[in-house]
Amino acid sequence: MNSNLHSPERHLIELRMEHADLDALIDRTADEQPVDELMMRRLKKRRLALRDKISRLELALDPKEPA
Numbered sequence: 001m002n003s004n005l006h007s008p009e010r011h012l013i014e015l016r017m018e019h020a021d022l023d024a025l026i027d028r029t030a031d032e033q034p035v036d037e038l039m040m041r042r043l044k045k046r047r048l049a050l051r052d053k054i055s056r057l058e059l060a061l062d063p064k065e066p067a
Helices: 008-031 037-061
Strands: none
Touching (some): 008 037
8 A cells, every 4th residue: 555655646646636736726826916927937837847747757657659
């Protein structure tokens, strides 16, 4: 069971959850007036970095075979 807590699949799920949380936070922040542009840029940059990590982990877990 302990190995399941640190599995790559578990890490992928956690990254996806964090990405979804950032999406929600960005949406809520965009509705505020005035919009804090610096914070929005930082949140979007963090979300993009998470998306890149998710993509790399997905590729490592399920590598595509050459056609």
